Amino acid sequence: MQYCSDCSNKTSVKIPDGDNRERYVCEACNTIHYQNPKNVCGCILEWQGKVLLCKRAIEPRHGYWTLPAGFMENNETTMEGAAREAFEEAHATATDLRLFGLYNLPRISQVYLMFHGELKDGYMKAGDESLEVGLFTETEIPWDKLAFPVVTESLQRYFEDRPDHKVHVADIGGRHGSVINVTRY
Ligand SMILES: [Zn+2]
Structure with a gap:
């Protein structure tokens, strides 16, 4: 997931605070895009x-x-x-x-x-x-x-x-x- 589905800006892969897995996080609006089964x-x-x-x-x-x-x-x-x-x-x-x-x-x-x-x-x-x-x-x-x-x-x-x-x-x-x-x- 390269771009945020909320605001269309770029995402990056990082472990959000309080999490223990890498997620796609929007660099602009900070939305965490969880991917689940x-x-x-x-x-x-x-x-x-x-x-x-x-x-x-x-x-x-x-x-x-x-x-x-x-x-x-x-x-x-x-x-x-x-x-x-x-x-x-x-x-x-x-x-x-x-x-x-x-x-x-x-x-x-x-x-x-x-x-x-x-x-x-x-x-x-x-x-x-x-x-x-x-x-x-x-x-x-x-x-x-x-x-x-x-x-x-x-x-x-x-x-x-x-x-x-x-x-x-x-x-x-x-x-x-x-x-x-x-x-x-
Ligand atoms: Zn965004």
Whole structure:
């Protein structure tokens, strides 16, 4: 962050008084621009034993398959965010959503909140961010064409535990998205 979003003057990196980390601080108005992790909300939607996946039409990982998921917006709940992403990416209506997993991605400062539920009426159609959308059984899932480690992890745990899903908490880190500390509640 080179310029202050409040007054457009230059920022510099320093540790503010009473803090213990470097922050972007405006040289003119002294505003401290804190940067904190982002929440990503997503869902695993099932219809007749198959789960909904979207083929990404955007970078990163263009052309790879993912679960509907995206950054949470202001003024919505995590569950609303998950349902909104399913609608935007696949025109899918999510029903009966429940929390499935909480995934910490400290290396990229993100927290994923993954829900699971039903795909209403099995209806789906590719949204602007998807090249195509589809329903997959466990064996049909393109495991080597999944976009992100958190997607692989979610789907593996989902099929492993079916039909009695517990809530999972895991930390995903390392260069290749290795998974550490999976806990089920
Ligand atoms: Zn400023």
